[in-house]
Amino acid sequence: MHSSDQQGTRFQRKPRLSVPQKRVLLGGGLLLATALMWPSPEVTTGQRIALPLVLTSAVNPGLTGQDAIEALAPKPDFTATISAGDTLSQLFERAGVDQQTMYQVLEADLTVLALDTLQPGNTLRFYMDDNHQLTRLELDFSLARQVVFTLVDGSYDVEEIHKQGQWQPKSVSGDIYGSFYVSASKAGLSASQIQRVESILKEKVNFSRDLQAGDRFSVVVSEQYIDGDASGASEILAVDIVNRGKSINAYQFSDGQYYDAKGESLARAFLRTPLVKSYRLSSHFNGNRRHPVTGRLAPHNGTDFATPTGTQVIAPGDGIVSLVTDHRFAGKYIVIDHGNQYRTRYLHLSKSLVRKGQRVTRGQPIALTGNTGRTTGPHLHYEFHINGRAVNAMKAKIPMASRLTKSQMGSFQAMVSQRDLQMGV
Numbered sequence: 357m358h359s360s361d362q363q364g365t366r367f368q369r370k371p372r373l374s375v376p377q378k379r380v381l382l383g384g385g386l387l388l389a390t391a392l393m394w395p396s397p398e399v400t401t402g403q404r405i406a407l408p409l410v411l412t413s414a415v416n417p418g419l420t421g422q423d424a425i426e427a428l429a430p431k432p433d434f435t436a437t438i439s440a441g442d443t444l445s446q447l448f449e450r451a452g453v454d455q456q457t458m459y460q461v462l463e464a465d466l467t468v469l470a471l472d473t474l475q476p477g478n479t480l481r482f483y484m485d486d487n488h489q490l491t492r493l494e495l496d497f498s499l500a501r502q503v504v505f506t507l508v509d510g511s512y513d514v515e516e517i518h519k520q521g522q523w524q525p526k527s528v529s530g531d532i533y534g535s536f537y538v539s540a541s542k543a544g545l546s547a548s549q550i551q552r553v554e555s556i557l558k559e560k561v562n563f564s565r566d567l568q569a570g571d572r573f574s575v576v577v578s579e580q581y582i583d584g585d586a587s588g589a590s591e592i593l594a595v596d597i598v599n600r601g602k603s604i605n606a607y608q609f610s611d612g613q614y615y616d617a618k619g620e621s622l623a624r625a626f627l628r629t630p631l632v633k634s635y636r637l638s639s640h641f642n643g644n645r646r647h648p649v650t651g652r653l654a655p656h657n658g659t660d661f662a663t664p665t666g667t668q669v670i671a672p673g674d675g676i677v678s679l680v681t682d683h684r685f686a687g688k689y690i691v692i693d694h695g696n697q698y699r700t701r702y703l704h705l706s707k708s709l710v711r712k713g714q715r716v717t718r719g720q721p722i723a724l725t726g727n728t729g730r731t732t733g734p735h736l737h738y739e740f741h742i743n744g745r746a747v748n749a750m751k752a753k754i755p756m757a758s759r760l761t762k763s764q765m766g767s768f769q770a771m772v773s774q775r776d777l778q779m780g781v
Contacts (some may be wrong), residue, residue, distance in 0.1 A: 432481035432494070440476045451482040453490050459684065461493060461505050464512035466685045466730075467657050469701070470495055470503040473679065499582040500589055501744070518744055521582040525593060527778050529574040536563045540573065549577055552592050555674075555695050556606045556614050556622060561599060572598045574779035591697075594775035603781070607772050609760070612697060612742075617772055619760035624718050626694075626754045627672040630702065630738055631661060638662040638735055641748035657746035658701070658739035665706050665734040667725040671716040672700060672740075673755075680708050686737075687729025690722060697744070698754075703737035704729050 434451040436442075448458045465471050474480075474495065483492035493505040493512075502517040530543035540550045553575060554563050561567070574596045580589040596605045606614045606622050614622040639660035644653065675694035682688050688705040706726025716722060727734040740749035760768055 430483060433484045434482040436480045438474055438476050438478045438480070442476075444471055444474075447480060451480075451490075452484075452488060453482060457490050461490075461512055462684050464505055464514045466683075467655055468503060468514050468516050469683065469686060469689075470497070470514075470516070472681055472683060473497075498589070499585055499587040500580060516744070519582055519587075521580050521587060523578045523580055523591075525576055525578045525778065527574065527576050527780070529572070529780065532567050532571040532573060533569050536567055536573070540575075543573075545575065545577070546590070549575075549590055549592065552695060553595050556592060556595060557597065557604060559622060559624075560604050560606075560616075561597065566599060567597075568600065571600065574781060576775055576778045594779060596776075596779050596781050605781075607768075607775055609764075609768055609771065611755070613755050615760060615768065619765055619768055621755070621759055623755055624674055626698075627670070627718060628750065628754075629661070630669050630672045630700070630722075631663070631736070632668060632670060635661040635663050635667075635736075637750075641746075641750065643746070643748075655746075658703070658737045659749055661725075661736045661738065663725040663734060663736050665724075665726050667736070668721050669702055669705070669723040669725060669736060671718055671720045671722050673698070673718050675700075675716055677710045677712055677714045677716060677722070680710065680712050683729060685730040687731070688723075688726065689729075692716065692722070697742055699741040699744075700749075701737075701739040701741070703739075704731050704735060 436447055436450065438447070445455070445458065448455070462471060475497075479494075479496040481492075481494040481496075482490060483494075485491050489507070491507045495503040497503070500519045500521055504515045504517065505512045506515070528540075528544050530539055532539045536554070537550055540553070541547070545553070557563075574594075575592065576594040578591045578593050580587045592606075592608065594605070594607045596603060598604075603617075605617050607617070608614055616622060637659060639656060641659050642656045645656050671692060673694045675692040675698075677690060678693045678699075679689075679691035683703075686703045688708060689701060689703040690705065690708055690710065691702075692700050694700065702723055704726055705723045706728060707724040708722070709724070710716060710722045725734060725736045738749060739746050740752060740754065741747065742752070742754075
């Protein structure tokens with residue numbers, strides 16, 4: 357989102373139930389409960405008799421079944437679809453939510469940092485109580501991802517929801533005439549899928565110089581569907597490019613990494629820490645940490661290194677900078693997407709040395725540590741995410757090996773044969 361104002365936000369306020377409607381709802385519910393518990397004079401045994409239950413809406417008696425359930429479900433008081441130029445403060449103001457409440461939500465968001473990644477087309481839904489207090493905020497990023505803030509005992513809990521859905525593979529192939537990008541796009545690959553293919557094979561082929569007219573490519577891509585609708589998420593399962601008669605290939609194995617047909621890794625291994633020197637760990641990763649006062653889960657999703665302000669931070673692996681921003685509590689921070697479901701975050705920085713969209717390599721300086729945001733002293737908060745979930749970077753099984761072991765090669769070769777059939781290789 358940008359700071360300039362924009363009038364393109366689409367939103368609507370939902371009417372609340374009137375007092376008579378609420379009474380009808382309550383009365384209907386009591387009648388239904390009474391009917392279910394009332395003993396039948398024809399039942400003389402201790403057996404239960406299954407009776408068809410037809411749910412009707414007390415608001416609209418003409419609705420039954422799922423339509424009645426949806427009619428009785430709580431409705432948001434304010435819904436907004438983000439447009440370019442919208443700001444978070446503008447959206448909360450339009451919903452009638454005060455700034456103090458917005459800051460409470462931002463504080464809860466510190467473990468997820470979802471509000472900083474809102475994009476045009478994302479949807480926000482605000483739910484209020486009778487005193488116009490925000491009780492629930494839903495952020496819809498896609499069909500597969502939702503973040504929900506819920507008011508509990510005066511503060512907000514946050515939950516990140518990921519839907520697995522169904523993943524369906526498909527094969528895309530074609531001849532190269534002109535650039536690889538144009539040829540692959542005409543064959544049906546999306547811009548992000550093409551960029552991913554180029555990233556996977558960047559150590560093997562120069563896409564701007566090596567390819568020539570008549571070369572051929574084949575790709576197996578798996579796409580996610582939620583209730584039959586494409587979510588937009590996809591993964592590259594296999595690639596084969598025939599360049600001047602030579603096959604250049606890559607296959608995604610069960611560990612999520614890419615290897616050529618001989619089992620040699622195509623990805624440079626990650627560094628365990630994003631620092632050149634060793635520094636004391638001032639706070640460890642703890643996904644089950646409980647708040648000392650409320651007793652509710654308040655996970656620490658990263659590892660804190662006690663570093664002096666100005667300490668150089670390096671990229672632990674190759675990737676693309678997806679976010680450089682400031683946060684009220686996280687301070688200056690950077691996010692790097694490393695592809696294949698890997699992502700890293702760096703909080704409380706004093707200075708960024710990279711820009712959004714920039715490609716970085718392992719060991720490249722990306723920032724300087726600092727004391728920005730809500731901290732008790734200078735340090736680096738470092739997070740490592742796999743498939744959208746934070747893991748302990750100091751202990752997690754992350755790509756470190758250069759080739760597959762002999763014991764892995766059997767299942768890998770069987771998978772390669774299957775992928776080759778799908779690609780028609």
